[in-house]
Amino acid sequence: MRSTHERAGRVRSKRLPREVRERQILDAAVEVFSQRGYHAASMDEISEVADISKPMVYAYLGSKEDLFAACIRREATKLMEAIADGVAEAGNSPDEQLWRGLRAFFGFVGEFRDSWRVLHRQASAQGGPFAQELGDMRKRAISLVAALLINTAQDEGVGAAATGQTDALAAALVGASESLADWWLDHPEESAGAVAARLMNLVWMGFGNLVDGHTWQPPKGS
Amino acid sequence: MRSTHERAGRVRSKRLPREVRERQILDAAVEVFSQRGYHAASMDEISEVADISKPMVYAYLGSKEDLFAACIRREATKLMEAIADGVAEAGNSPDEQLWRGLRAFFGFVGEFRDSWRVLHRQASAQGGPFAQELGDMRKRAISLVAALLINTAQDEGVGAAATGQTDALAAALVGASESLADWWLDHPEESAGAVAARLMNLVWMGFGNLVDGHTWQPPKGS
Amino acid sequence: MRSTHERAGRVRSKRLPREVRERQILDAAVEVFSQRGYHAASMDEISEVADISKPMVYAYLGSKEDLFAACIRREATKLMEAIADGVAEAGNSPDEQLWRGLRAFFGFVGEFRDSWRVLHRQASAQGGPFAQELGDMRKRAISLVAALLINTAQDEGVGAAATGQTDALAAALVGASESLADWWLDHPEESAGAVAARLMNLVWMGFGNLVDGHTWQPPKGS
Amino acid sequence: MRSTHERAGRVRSKRLPREVRERQILDAAVEVFSQRGYHAASMDEISEVADISKPMVYAYLGSKEDLFAACIRREATKLMEAIADGVAEAGNSPDEQLWRGLRAFFGFVGEFRDSWRVLHRQASAQGGPFAQELGDMRKRAISLVAALLINTAQDEGVGAAATGQTDALAAALVGASESLADWWLDHPEESAGAVAARLMNLVWMGFGNLVDGHTWQPPKGS
DNA sequence: GATGAATGAGTATTCATTCAT
DNA sequence: TATGAATGAATACTCATTCAT
Structure with a gap:
C-alpha cells in the first residue's frame, strides 16, 4: 500500500509559512523532473519528495505545467x-x-x-x-x-x-x-x-x- | 489524435511483407516520437500514422520501449x-x-x-x-x-x-x-x-x- | 473561482454578530448554489463570496449538506x-x-x-x-x-x-x-x-x- | 475493496459489436444520471452498471459531458x-x-x-x-x-x-x-x-x- | 472568534498492452 | 496475418473538511 518513495518514519513538520513550503516544493520538483523527465514525473512523487500533501502543491504552485515553468x-x-x-x-x-x-x-x-x-x-x-x-x-x-x-x-x-x-x-x-x-x-x-x-x-x-x-x-x- | 469515439473509415493496404511493415512503423514512430516526445507519444497515434493496427505494432516491434530503442x-x-x-x-x-x-x-x-x-x-x-x-x-x-x-x-x-x-x-x-x-x-x-x-x-x-x-x-x- | 495559488489580498470586516454572519453566508450560498448547482458549488467559492473564512462557514452552518438545507x-x-x-x-x-x-x-x-x-x-x-x-x-x-x-x-x-x-x-x-x-x-x-x-x-x-x-x-x- | 455497485458473480459477455455496447452504455448512463444527478454520477458507476470497463465508455461515447448530452x-x-x-x-x-x-x-x-x-x-x-x-x-x-x-x-x-x-x-x-x-x-x-x-x-x-x-x-x- | 495551512478520499481521463475472432 | 474489442493501472486535479495558532 505504501508508496516506494515515502520516507518511512519521517515526521512531517507542520504549519510552515508559505514561502518555506514553496521552496521545498520547487526543490523537490527540480529533483524529480530532472531524474524522470517532465512527463514521467508524477505529482504524487513530487509531493512525497517535498514531504507535503498533493493539494498543497496545487494550492501553492498550480498545475504541473505551472510548476515546471516555475x-x-x-x-x-x-x-x-x-x-x-x-x-x-x-x-x-x-x-x-x-x-x-x-x-x-x-x-x-x-x-x-x-x-x-x-x-x-x-x-x-x-x-x-x-x-x-x-x-x-x-x-x-x-x-x-x-x-x-x-x-x-x-x-x-x-x-x-x-x-x-x-x-x-x-x-x-x-x-x-x-x-x-x-x-x-x-x-x-x-x-x-x-x-x-x-x-x-x-x-x-x-x-x-x-x-x-x-x-x-x-x-x-x- | 482523433479520438476513437468519432469514427473514421480508411482502407488499409493489406498483406505487405514484413520488411515493408517494419519500415512503415519505424518511420511513423520516429515522426511521432520526434514531435511529441517519448512519453507524450501514444502507441495509438503511432499505429495510426503507420496506417496499421496496434497489435501489429506490438507483433513486429515489441513494447513501446523496444520500439523507441529500435x-x-x-x-x-x-x-x-x-x-x-x-x-x-x-x-x-x-x-x-x-x-x-x-x-x-x-x-x-x-x-x-x-x-x-x-x-x-x-x-x-x-x-x-x-x-x-x-x-x-x-x-x-x-x-x-x-x-x-x-x-x-x-x-x-x-x-x-x-x-x-x-x-x-x-x-x-x-x-x-x-x-x-x-x-x-x-x-x-x-x-x-x-x-x-x-x-x-x-x-x-x-x-x-x-x-x-x-x-x-x-x-x-x- | 480565483485559484489559491494566485494570492489576493482583501480586508475583511471583523467581529460581526452571529446573525449577520449567518445571513451573509446564506446569501452567498444561495447565490452560488443557484448559479453552479449543488455539486458544482464549492465551499471555497461560497466562503469567498460571503467574505469569510471557510472554517467559519462550518462553524456557523455545518456541512455542505446542512448549508444547502438551511x-x-x-x-x-x-x-x-x-x-x-x-x-x-x-x-x-x-x-x-x-x-x-x-x-x-x-x-x-x-x-x-x-x-x-x-x-x-x-x-x-x-x-x-x-x-x-x-x-x-x-x-x-x-x-x-x-x-x-x-x-x-x-x-x-x-x-x-x-x-x-x-x-x-x-x-x-x-x-x-x-x-x-x-x-x-x-x-x-x-x-x-x-x-x-x-x-x-x-x-x-x-x-x-x-x-x-x-x-x-x-x-x-x- | 469491491465497490457496492458491482454485480458480483455476473460473467461479462464479451466482444459485443459496437452498437450493442453503445446502447448498454446509454441505458446505464440514463439510469445513473437520473438517480444521482449529473455531478454525483460517476463514470465508474456508469461503467459498472453498463457491465463494461471505463475505457470503453470513453472510447464509444466520449467524455462525461458528451455522454450526458448523448x-x-x-x-x-x-x-x-x-x-x-x-x-x-x-x-x-x-x-x-x-x-x-x-x-x-x-x-x-x-x-x-x-x-x-x-x-x-x-x-x-x-x-x-x-x-x-x-x-x-x-x-x-x-x-x-x-x-x-x-x-x-x-x-x-x-x-x-x-x-x-x-x-x-x-x-x-x-x-x-x-x-x-x-x-x-x-x-x-x-x-x-x-x-x-x-x-x-x-x-x-x-x-x-x-x-x-x-x-x-x-x-x-x- | 477567526484563519492560514493542511490533507484523505475521491473523479475524470488516458494509455500500454492483450484477447478473441 | 490482421484487427476491433477490451481492460488494469496510472495520473492530474479537486473538494469537503479539520487542525494549530
Whole structure:
C-alpha cells in the first residue's frame, strides 16, 4: 500500500509559512523532473519528495505545467546570477571575464546537476512555452558573451568586419558550453575548472593552434 | 489524435511483407516520437500514422520501449553511415576529411530533422538504456574524429604531448557539433553548409584568431 | 473561482454578530448554489463570496449538506410568507385571493431569481432529504390553494362531487405555477403581472367550468 | 475493496459489436444520471452498471459531458417520437389529437421514469448546453401543440385575436404537462391515463373559454 | 472568534498492452 | 496475418473538511 518513495518514519513538520513550503516544493520538483523527465514525473512523487500533501502543491504552485515553468524560471535565474557574479569578480580584462564566466557556469552545473538537467535536457525536450522560457535565458547569456567578445576585439584593434560576427560567435560559444556541460553530466570525473579550461582552450585557441602545441593558460590564482 | 469515439473509415493496404511493415512503423514512430516526445507519444497515434493496427505494432516491434530503442538504433546507424560516406569522399587530407564529415552531419540533420530530434533531444531526455544506446554511437563518432585529429597532428609533426589530448578534443568537437545542430533546429534560416563552415571556423581557428580577422576557408568545390 | 495559488489580498470586516454572519453566508450560498448547482458549488467559492473564512462557514452552518438545507428552508419560508402576505391583502373574495397569491408568487420569483432557482431546480435535482424539505413547502401551498378553491365552490353552491377533487386541482394549479415560473426564468421579457395574469386566465377559466360541473370527457376507447 | 455497485458473480459477455455496447452504455448512463444527478454520477458507476470497463465508455461515447448530452438527445428523441406516434393515431379532430398526445406523453413518463427525470430535472439543473438541447425539444413540442390549438380555433370559427395567443398558450400547456409529470414522479399512485385526463380537464376547459373569447380579468387596482 | 495551512478520499481521463475472432 | 474489442493501472486535479495558532 505504501508508496516506494515515502520516507518511512519521517515526521512531517507542520504549519510552515508559505514561502518555506514553496521552496521545498520547487526543490523537490527540480529533483524529480530532472531524474524522470517532465512527463514521467508524477505529482504524487513530487509531493512525497517535498514531504507535503498533493493539494498543497496545487494550492501553492498550480498545475504541473505551472510548476515546471516555475522550476525553469527559478533555476534559470539562479544560473544567470551565478554567471553574472563570476564575471563581476573579474577585472577589466574581457579575456579574464570570459574565463570567470565559464568557471562560474561550470561551477553551477557541477554543484546543481539537477538544475542543469532540468534546464537543458527536460525543458528543451518539451517544446512550446518551456523551450521559449529557456530561449529567453539563452538570449541574455548570448548578449553577455557578445559584449565580452566586442570588448576583446576593440582591445586588439580589430575592425567592424570581424565584430559583425560576434553575435553568431557568442551563440556558438554558448552552445558549446551547454553541450560540454551536457557531456560532463555523463562524465563527472573531471573537475569544473578542468572542463572550463578545456573549453576555453578549445574555442579560444582553436584546434589549429592546439595541434601546433600552443595552449591557452588560465591566469594565476583561479 | 482523433479520438476513437468519432469514427473514421480508411482502407488499409493489406498483406505487405514484413520488411515493408517494419519500415512503415519505424518511420511513423520516429515522426511521432520526434514531435511529441517519448512519453507524450501514444502507441495509438503511432499505429495510426503507420496506417496499421496496434497489435501489429506490438507483433513486429515489441513494447513501446523496444520500439523507441529500435528507432534510435536505426537513426543512429543512418547518421553514422552518412558521416562515414562523407569522410570517404574526401581525399587523404585529414583537414578535408573533417570538413566533409561535418558537412555530412549537418546535411543529415537538415534533411532528417525528426531523426535528429529523436536522437538528440528525446533519447537524452529519457535516461537509462536509451541514453546508453546513444552513448555508443557517440563513442564511435568520437573515435572517428580522434583518428582524424591524430593524423593532422602527425602531418604537422606535433609530438605526444598534444596528441594525449586528442580524445578529449574529439569529444569536445562532437559535442560542439551536436550543440550547434540543436541550435540550428530552432534557427533553420541558414544552410547546412553555412552552419558547418561556421563550426569549422570556430573550432579550427579558435576565437583568438577569429577576432584577429583570420578565417578558415572551405576548400573549393564543397 | 480565483485559484489559491494566485494570492489576493482583501480586508475583511471583523467581529460581526452571529446573525449577520449567518445571513451573509446564506446569501452567498444561495447565490452560488443557484448559479453552479449543488455539486458544482464549492465551499471555497461560497466562503469567498460571503467574505469569510471557510472554517467559519462550518462553524456557523455545518456541512455542505446542512448549508444547502438551511438555504432551502430559509428561501421556502420567505416565499411562503410572501404569498401569505399577498393573500392577506385581498378581501374575502377567494377569486381575488387566488389572484393576489399568484401575483405575490411571481413577484417573488421575479425579484429573487436565485432563490427560486435553488428551490425549484437545484433542490429537486438532488434527491433525498432536500426534495422532501421542498415537498413540505409544496404541501402547505397546496393546502392554501385548496382552501381557496373550496371557498369558491361553496360560494357558488357546488356540491361535494366537485369538492372531492379540490386537492388534486390545487396540486395541479401549484404545479402549473411552478412550471410557468420555471419557464419565465428563461424568458424574462414579460412582467410578473403579465405572467400571473396569463396563468390565471388559463387555469381559472378551466376551473370556472369545472366548478360549474362541466367536464371534458376523453373519447371512447382510449 | 469491491465497490457496492458491482454485480458480483455476473460473467461479462464479451466482444459485443459496437452498437450493442453503445446502447448498454446509454441505458446505464440514463439510469445513473437520473438517480444521482449529473455531478454525483460517476463514470465508474456508469461503467459498472453498463457491465463494461471505463475505457470503453470513453472510447464509444466520449467524455462525461458528451455522454450526458448523448443521453439527453436519445431520450428527447424517443419522447418526441412517442408523442408524434400518439398524435398520429388520432383522427382529424384536434381535440382528440391533443388528448392522444397527452396520453402518449404521460405514458412515456410512466414507462421510462428515468428518462424523464434525466430530461426534465437533471438537464435543466445543469445550465449551459444541456438546457439548450432541451430547449430545442421543447420548442418542437410547443409548435406541435400550437398547430393543434390553431386548428381547434379555426374549427370553431375564432378570429385572429384569439389565435394570436396560441404560442403562449401552447407554451403554457407544455409547461403544465411537464410540471404535472414532475409531480407525478413523486406521486405514482395514479395511472398515466388518469393524470392525462386530469390535465386535459383542467386546461382544456380553460382553453375552451379562451378560444370562445372569454377571458378572466384581474380586479382593478392590482 | 477567526484563519492560514493542511490533507484523505475521491473523479475524470488516458494509455500500454492483450484477447478473441 | 490482421484487427476491433477490451481492460488494469496510472495520473492530474479537486473538494469537503479539520487542525494549530
